[in-house]
Amino acid sequence: MKLEHIGIAVKSLGVSDELFKKLLGKESYKKETVEREGVVTSFYGTGESKIELLEANNQESPISKFIDKKGEGIHHLAFGVENILEEVERLKKEGFQFISEEPKEGADNKLVVFLHPKSTNGVLVELCQEKQ
Numbered sequence: 527m528k529l530e531h532i533g534i535a536v537k538s539l540g541v542s543d544e545l546f547k548k549l550l551g552k553e554s555y556k557k558e559t560v561e562r563e564g565v566v567t568s569f570y571g572t573g574e575s576k577i578e579l580l581e582a583n584n585q586e587s588p589i590s591k592f593i594d595k596k597g598e599g600i601h602h603l604a605f606g607v608e609n610i611l612e613e614v615e616r617l618k619k620e621g622f623q624f625i626s627e628e629p630k631e632g633a634d635n636k637l638v639v640f641l642h643p644k645s646t647n648g649v650l651v652e653l654c655q656e657k658q
């Protein structure tokens with residue numbers, strides 16, 4: 527597995543895009559809304575991995591809840607896999623708990639699933655596979 531992206535919960539993409547543009551010395555290469563997750567995303571390439579900024583677009587969004595409880599900051603780690611269904615089966619056998627085992631459409635042309643942070647040392651983990 528490779529670290530594909532780090533998801534960062536932000537209150538305002540307008541503000542945080544300015545900050546990350548200054549920090550990384552480059553523009554976001556893509557902005558995409560994923561309605562099902564209640565998020566607007568903005569991506570930055572950083573070598574082999576990416577930074578995914580996440581702003582909530584409604585009050586029920588996981589990002590709204592996260593920011594209300596913990597404030598802005600690292601929200602999840604995403605690992606890129608070749609075959610997401612095989613990885614789900616492998617990790618289930620290892621005792622990990624999934625929020626949902628069925629891969630769903632994520633951002634940036636990916637299928638995604640999430641492991642529950644309670645089974646991964648308090649860190650929300652996403653698995654993602656490039657869509658064919």
Ligand SMILES: CC[C@@H](C(=O)O)C(=O)SCCNC(=O)CCNC(=O)[C@H](O)C(C)(C)COP(=O)(O)OP(=O)(O)OC[C@H]1O[C@@H](n2cnc3c(N)ncnc32)[C@H](O)[C@@H]1OP(=O)(O)O
Nearest residue numbers: 533560563567588591601625632633638640643648649650
């Ligand atoms: C853009 C698409 C995609 C991509 O392509 O990259 C994305 O990245 S989408 C990102 C947003 N989507 C998600 O986060 C989906 C998965 N998350 C969830 O299903 C939920 O957020 C959750 C993890 C199941 C928590 O939901 P819920 O139980 O309703 O919220 P609570 O606020 O009650 O939290 C329960 C418990 O979990 C802790 N928690 C919540 N979020 C995180 C987190 N990101 N990292 C670590 N821990 C988290 C929360 O603190 C609570 O803990 P306790 O207080 O100890 O019970």
Ligand SMILES: [Co+2]
Nearest residue numbers: 533578604652
């Ligand atoms: Co993500």
